[in-house]
Amino acid sequence: MRHLLSIEDLDRDEIERILSAAAFFAEVADRPIKKVPSFRGRLVINLFYEASTRTRSSFELAAKRLSADVLNVVASGSSVEKGESLHDTVATLSAYGPDVIVIRSPHAGAPGLVAGWTHAAVVNAGDGKHQHPTQALLDVYVLRQRLGSLEGCDIWIVGDVLHSRVARSCVQAFIKMGAEVTVVGPPTLVPAELAALGCNVRHTLEHIGEADVVYALRLQQERMSEDFLPSLREYAANYQLDSRRLKARQLVMHPGPVNRGVEISGELIDSSQSLIIEQVRAGIVVRMAVLVEVLSGSRLRDPGGQRVAVSAEPQLA
Amino acid sequence: MSSLFAAPRPPAELLFREAHVLDPRNDLDEPRDVLVRNGVIAEIAAAGSLEASEGVEVIDGAGKHLFPAFVDPHVHLRSPGEEHKEDLDTGTRAAAAGGYCAIVAMPNTTPVIDHPMLLRGLIASAKEQAHVRVGFMAAISVALAGEQLTEMAQLRDAGALGFTDDGKPVSSAGLLRRALQYQQLCGGVIALHEEDATLSGAGVMHEGAVSAALGLAGIPAISESTMIARDGLIAGHEGGRVHFQHLSARGSVEALVQARARGARVSAEVSPHHLLLTEEAVRTLDTRFKMNPPLRGEDDRAALIAALRDGTIECVATDHAPHSRDEKTVPFEAAPMGTTGLETAFAALYTGLVLPGTLTLACLVERLTAGAALFELETPTVAVDSEANLCLVDLEASWRVGESGYESRSANCCFGGQELRSRTLLTLAGGQVCYRERSFALSAA
16 A cells, blocks of 8 residues: 555455454553664655644554654644645655654545655545544444454444545544444434445434444534524433433444543543543544555655665564 | 727738538538738639639638637637736637637736726737737726726727626626616626625635545536526616626526516626536636636536537637746635636637537537627628638547647646647638748648
């Protein structure tokens, strides 16, 4: 794999290969010294055009645990604020010879454009409301750790699906892994066209008891000003996930950051059926696996490259 | 006073020999010799029967088609203010290369053409630079702000062909009503870009399955159709003359039919990209497929084709909208709306609709010239004593769009890279040769 731009580009074998590598790195993470030398001397640039805490920090940690040099570039305080175009910023950063550029952009398709402008491998860390493939991969990883397999698993994604790149990526990834996916929320935020993603579309939580896994999405405050919702209170009354609506056997996920008491109740977040902290933990090892995957892909297809090929299998020195 | 403007050139002295002349309005559809003297069609005779006198260039038309040249009621020449995208010289070169003899320029320039002085300046430039004839629309509202009417009568006196706030809708029904009342005084077609801003929101493509899959904000088809329904009623009430621009949806065609059935004096245009492409093209997130109105669904496309075929939609307009490479080399959501179209309209429609048998060649030629009458201009015709507005086309030639560049200053063509059939070889506008295809010019010399 040369770049990771969208879950659409991956087949089930590729997903499983990445997750196997992640499982390997998870063992490393339990050791006193958590670093492997796979990326020694290599440069990973995190180019973030949107605010992010967990995605950026986990990409940074992932790169550091692979012994890479890491350069973080955020839009505020950079030449982006002076009006530099994405193309020119990428051309400038590419002059530093990065091996991987991790990009988050408010615009769908930006990572694909960047891939056309640089020799580096490109990893999409979220583009507009389009895709967030590493989030979906880490969610699949967590579910496989817990359930063994997603085959036949009934997964409900609840909330603002329309504006969610996490939902788009997760629907595709879960379906590829054999799960049955249902999206649910008010018709303003879960339009019928979303069935185009291959999932079921519902507008009430009436049958949520059927779900094995319930995945809550963050509700953005600005949806109120855009008239998608009359009020947070009404949304919470109809769609908030809490221990009254869910049974103890149902697993609960959330990509973070959570609005406690809006899309999900505080006690559910802190309950034993919540996988939210496991998701954060998985973020590092899955992103390590993704970095290794794209770098091996790029070297294997670059016969003129001076560097030694990095094996797709993670290696301990 | 004529409302079309171009730079003066020597009148053409040409003899087209054995060209297949097709002019649907004159029932001409057979090989003929056509003699042009002093820029006027002097004689149309049996193929091979005319001899050229001295000073008359002979063009071998055998195997080629000679059409009345096309008229485009909707282009953006970007002058004044955005000459890095296009100007009067490059935009009219692009028109000539596409077989057009006359085009109508929109007023959403910088500054907006909302004052007679600005229009006079623009017309003076056209008289120096334009290779084909250009008519200029003036704004309906000052600065396209939708609040205050422009000095419509004075703008007409200064040469405005009509009025439009194209690029933006006239959101206020009251303002549109006043403009239509004022039209009784000053004349001039009122052309409307129909869109309800509250329905379009921050949309960047058609609202449907593809926008849902890509996570892009959608522009629903009702954004256009509801406004056509509203303005059809207003036009009918005032007895005004309204032209609906760039229809994109089935519901819009239905609203047009209803307005006409109630007696409203309304006409409409459709663009090649809406006839040939759908929202599926946007899956690539290629910014050349970003335009307003957006590419819609297959059912909409089918309705537009049917409406063009039966004459419900009278004419084809390119909505030629050039943008610079830098402006379009950005993520889809950040890119400006628009595609160029003048150089590809005939070839794209010939390849996409005529060759598969969806539309007859005669119908296409009729629809590419019908915009003239809708804008109160003389319709190009292949008839003795008519001014020579002609294009010679090789229907057998094929070419890859953009391979040898564009006459336009911009390259944001949604058909870029496609292999198209038919090539314009020579265009005459207002009795003057305004375009010769390069290889054809060499072989003819």
